[in-house]
Amino acid sequence: MKEKEYRYAAAARTGLLFLKGVPGVAFGDRVSIRDRHGRKRNGQVILSSEELVMVQVLEGTDDLNLDDTWVRFLDQPFELALSPDLLGRVFNGIGEPRDERPPIISRLRRNVNGEPVNPVARAYPREFIQTGISAIDGLNSLVRGQKLPIFSGSGLPHNRLVAQIVRQSRLLGEESRFVVVFAAMGLSYADARFFREDFENNGVLGNVAMFINLADDPPIERLILPRTALTAAEYLAFDLDLHVLVVLTDMTYYAEALREVATAKGDVPTRKGYPGYLYSDMAEIYERAGRVHKRHGSITMVPVVSMPSDDITHPIPDLTGYITEGQIVLSRELNNQNLYPPVNIPPSLSRLMKDGIGKDDTREDHPRVASQLYAAYARALEVRNLASIIGRDELPDLDRRYLDFADQFEQRFLAQGPDEDRSVIQTLNIAWELLSLLPGEVLSRVSETDLARYHDWEGGK
Amino acid sequence: MKSGRIIEVNGPLVQARLPGIANGEQLRVGELGLTGEVIGLDGERALIQVYESTEMLRPGEEVVPLGHPLSAELGPGLLGGIFDGVQRPLRAIMESAGEHIPRGLALPALDRKKHWDFIPEASLRAGQEIRGGMVLGRVQETEAVEHRILVPPGIKGELMELAGAGRYTLEQTIARVRTPLKGIQGLSLLQRWPVRQPRPYARRDDGIAPLLTGQRILDTFFPLLKGGKGAIPGPFGAGKTMLQQQIARWTNADIVIYVGCGERGNELVDILESFPELTDPYSGRSLMERTLLVANTSNMPVVAREASIYLGVTLAEYYRDQGHDVVMLADSTSRWAEALREVAGRLGQMPVEEGYPAYLASRLAAFYERAGRVDTLGGDSGSVTLIGAVSPPGGDFSEPVTNHTKDIIQTFWALSKSLADARHYPSVSWTESFSDAVEAAARWWSREISPAWQARRAQALDLLARAEELSRIINLVGVEALSPAQRWSVEAASLVREALLQQSALDEVDSYCSPQKQFALLDLAMSLYQRGGELIDNQVPVSALLQLPALARLRRAKNSYGNEQLDALARLKEDMQDQLDKLARDYREGRS
Ligand SMILES: Nc1ncnc2c1ncn2[C@@H]1O[C@H](COP(=O)(O)OP(=O)(O)OP(=O)(O)O)[C@@H](O)[C@H]1O
Numbered sequence A: 001m002k003e004k005e006y007r008y009a010a011a012a013r014t015g016l017l018f019l020k021g022v023p024g025v026a027f028g029d030r031v032s033i034r035d036r037h038g039r040k041r042n043g044q045v046i047l048s049s050e051e052l053v054m055v056q057v058l059e060g061t062d063d064l065n066l067d068d069t070w071v072r073f074l075d076q077p078f079e080l081a082l083s084p085d086l087l088g089r090v091f092n093g094i095g096e097p098r099d100e101r102p103p104i105i106s107r108l109r110r111n112v113n114g115e116p117v118n119p120v121a122r123a124y125p126r127e128f129i130q131t132g133i134s135a136i137d138g139l140n141s142l143v144r145g146q147k148l149p150i151f152s153g154s155g156l157p158h159n160r161l162v163a164q165i166v167r168q169s170r171l172l173g174e175e176s177r178f179v180v181v182f183a184a185m186g187l188s189y190a191d192a193r194f195f196r197e198d199f200e201n202n203g204v205l206g207n208v209a210m211f212i213n214l215a216d217d218p219p220i221e222r223l224i225l226p227r228t229a230l231t232a233a234e235y236l237a238f239d240l241d242l243h244v245l246v247v248l249t250d251m252t253y254y255a256e257a258l259r260e261v262a263t264a265k266g267d268v269p270t271r272k273g274y275p276g277y278l279y280s281d282m283a284e285i286y287e288r289a290g291r292v293h294k295r296h297g298s299i300t301m302v303p304v305v306s307m308p309s310d311d312i313t314h315p316i317p318d319l320t321g322y323i324t325e326g327q328i329v330l331s332r333e334l335n336n337q338n339l340y341p342p343v344n345i346p347p348s349l350s351r352l353m354k355d356g357i358g359k360d361d362t363r364e365d366h367p368r369v370a371s372q373l374y375a376a377y378a379r380a381l382e383v384r385n386l387a388s389i390i391g392r393d394e395l396p397d398l399d400r401r402y403l404d405f406a407d408q409f410e411q412r413f414l415a416q417g418p419d420e421d422r423s424v425i426q427t428l429n430i431a432w433e434l435l436s437l438l439p440g441e442v443l444s445r446v447s448e449t450d451l452a453r454y455h456d457w458e459g460g461k
Numbered sequence B: 001m002k003s004g005r006i007i008e009v010n011g012p013l014v015q016a017r018l019p020g021i022a023n024g025e026q027l028r029v030g031e032l033g034l035t036g037e038v039i040g041l042d043g044e045r046a047l048i049q050v051y052e053s054t055e056m057l058r059p060g061e062e063v064v065p066l067g068h069p070l071s072a073e074l075g076p077g078l079l080g081g082i083f084d085g086v087q088r089p090l091r092a093i094m095e096s097a098g099e100h101i102p103r104g105l106a107l108p109a110l111d112r113k114k115h116w117d118f119i120p121e122a123s124l125r126a127g128q129e130i131r132g133g134m135v136l137g138r139v140q141e142t143e144a145v146e147h148r149i150l151v152p153p154g155i156k157g158e159l160m161e162l163a164g165a166g167r168y169t170l171e172q173t174i175a176r177v178r179t180p181l182k183g184i185q186g187l188s189l190l191q192r193w194p195v196r197q198p199r200p201y202a203r204r205d206d207g208i209a210p211l212l213t214g215q216r217i218l219d220t221f222f223p224l225l226k227g228g229k230g231a232i233p234g235p236f237g238a239g240k241t242m243l244q245q246q247i248a249r250w251t252n253a254d255i256v257i258y259v260g261c262g263e264r265g266n267e268l269v270d271i272l273e274s275f276p277e278l279t280d281p282y283s284g285r286s287l288m289e290r291t292l293l294v295a296n297t298s299n300m301p302v303v304a305r306e307a308s309i310y311l312g313v314t315l316a317e318y319y320r321d322q323g324h325d326v327v328m329l330a331d332s333t334s335r336w337a338e339a340l341r342e343v344a345g346r347l348g349q350m351p352v353e354e355g356y357p358a359y360l361a362s363r364l365a366a367f368y369e370r371a372g373r374v375d376t377l378g379g380d381s382g383s384v385t386l387i388g389a390v391s392p393p394g395g396d397f398s399e400p401v402t403n404h405t406k407d408i409i410q411t412f413w414a415l416s417k418s419l420a421d422a423r424h425y426p427s428v429s430w431t432e433s434f435s436d437a438v439e440a441a442a443r444w445w446s447r448e449i450s451p452a453w454q455a456r457r458a459q460a461l462d463l464l465a466r467a468e469e470l471s472r473i474i475n476l477v478g479v480e481a482l483s484p485a486q487r488w489s490v491e492a493a494s495l496v497r498e499a500l501l502q503q504s505a506l507d508e509v510d511s512y513c514s515p516q517k518q519f520a521l522l523d524l525a526m527s528l529y530q531r532g533g534e535l536i537d538n539q540v541p542v543s544a545l546l547q548l549p550a551l552a553r554l555r556r557a558k559n560s561y562g563n564e565q566l567d568a569l570a571r572l573k574e575d576m577q578d579q580l581d582k583l584a585r586d587y588r589e590g591r592s
């Protein structure tokens, strides 16, 4: 079967190629296609019946004709060759070099789809990662093996934030840094260059494996790219015992490519035209983050998801939020005030924070301080809203303190430089300076011991 | 039944030529021996859903019918276990195959080699007539749970022999019975039941006792009965999973079945790692001894997700039939509905709303219908309580799954994004939630805890609703526009929110709140509100009330005093009364 080449496709449209009378083709099989100019394309079987085989062509079906297209079924799934040499290299979505260097040669090859991890084999992630960013470390801590996306929007500084996380992330009391698997789907040329230069300037390029599909590369390739990249990440983490940070940017372009193919196939559309399986499809990707018993390495994942029209209820951020272990949401409003990083605190969340902070991990008061800051800031935002209606002067004294708290929280806690690397203790100390703007009676989320120890209330300075 | 050949592979949906096959029948599919189920017939073509990835499966490969529908294995050894959606034992799979789940690996759900101590039912004699549901004997499955070995439903005849006390494996014969239709049949500790078919019972009863969860907003404000059906809808991150895990930890049921349906792997690990270390507040034993997990995480094949819900409820009914109170938690029923939608779509069935097939509502109703308190065939009483999380897209409760679920269930715990954003947990909204079980629960609370329960509860909800109204006014014109009595309502409501409704799962003291403590806190808050209101009518300013030391203590009472410190709460009530009386005196005297 592998050797046989088929000609005369029955139809070719919107990225799909249809062949008739090719029996026994495997579902998911990798396909090699030669067009009439002798150029090679890659495909994958997405439906196989006795009568009809449907092939999804990663490079699209533009410029294909029916009579002069030659198709070979390779009788194998998409696989990635694995070796330590992956680091420091740049590949396309199916793992072919993009950096004019030779392909990776290895006998170890794995199916890029992976196999689902047995939940029993997982180890619960609980090791605190210090990113040096207060909005994350203090309020939405990241732990090793977590999947924590950044919900952003066009023009917001998610790239700068991701680069800062990559640069600064480390485990407290450990020297070893992360190796990075960088997976770009639909990235602009300028953004790709930004990351490359940032890695280069920090001397980490040799510790990064890049899988790149740019904005003008074929969109269907984006469907396989994160799977290829994660196959590399799993190898680095679980075969080579490395701690891997996976950046996936931008999952919105991934999902759009999925919708394009789904529409072409005639799948039943659900919200905003996305197919019903978008959730499961994205889960196959996101759930590959984590830790596994008896393996030393880990996969921590930071996907970027841009919210179309800044709408967090759009299916892509929405379903992502339903799968990942929290989210860091960026705010256009804060960004317009030139506040960096413009993290929108109320909707941001880290679900794994609870097991990674506190007494033995960061500081004993951390869980309660985080909860108190959230509660106080939520109250302060309500007051700010009210003040905009009835005026600041009409507010009771306590409410005016809350207003002050909100401003200071944003200016001193949230705001920091793109190169400013704060220790988590510094972050917690700033938190207490802010809580000291409010009287102890309203701080019911912290304990009385905390108040005695850290609260520096002078009755309104 | 003869084997057939695959004609088409379309993701998890396979077609094969299999004339004469029946809907629902199980199959081995392809060279790898994947497991599948017939879900439709079209002439000679069988439409098959496959529970495992069909990658590299091809037309022409063989399909072998197994002659039975998807069935659960029932017997000792289920508790403490973790199974996938079609009951493959995940621990045994890890031992034999490592950290990934390979395809085509068929392992029996229950350990065939393990011996169990069986004690026959003393009253049974050879020659006696026995029928389905009767207790043949007992096995102490875990220290906490006695497993009753029942005559399988449908069997009726003369008991010829019952084994003596001793150690038996699951497949050894422990009894023989002569039935009129099928002759002599051997019974063992192991039986099977088709998961899509509800297990029979003698009679259905109304619920009479609340399912206690130790969560104030649930038990005190929106109770659910043992044998009831409840739903927890909420947007992502609102706390559905945490709330279900809290229920799994603290509920007063005998058995807990937790179904992770299309959700995160780490959440199951969380349970697996923490439950063995936690103690059941009722039996004093490790929580894992009464817990059973069904796990079909979001990265596992979609179709098995659909089956996982039915597997879970069948296991629940099996323990119910032994006379236990069982709770099944499903996280999330939306992922189950999506699996249904996925298969319907591939079958080309007409979508009616948001891509869901027309039968979504009836399937949901049929599933929840399997909840209930019943008289068992064996003359015992048992219950299955079903609690499903719902994950509405965009947090929009008008979407089909939330909407239909709302019509079916009795208790609706609606989670609110704005509460979660302010880290007010559990983020159960007191305006959108409801419970049809308050009357029945009130009888229990009144009898066991206090006759004042129902009145106090109503007062608190009333206060919360009033404060909600008032906050709208504040947002228009500021707090200064309110009368002192109105301001006191706003303050008291905020106290109720903090001191009662908010309850952190992560707080060691407050994670579980006994019904006695729940009522004590409720009573404290409400008597403060009432008496405070009287003072305000007598010109005592709100600010003076807010400065009472007892009020600050009440704010922190939930985590300052444990469940056993009811006397401290009683003292707090006395202190509060004293302080209020003193305040009233001071103002009377000051004025005169
Ligand atoms: N009762 C609670 N006490 C303390 N924290 C809570 C509570 N409920 C929720 N949280 C916090 O909220 C986070 C999210 O909760 P959870 O994972 O239960 O949300 P969910 O509704 O199940 O979300 P999803 O639909 O995405 O699964 C938790 O990780 C925890 O930090």
Ligand SMILES: [Mg+2]
Residues within 6 Å of the ligand: B240, B241, B242, B263, B331
């Ligand atoms: Mg959840």
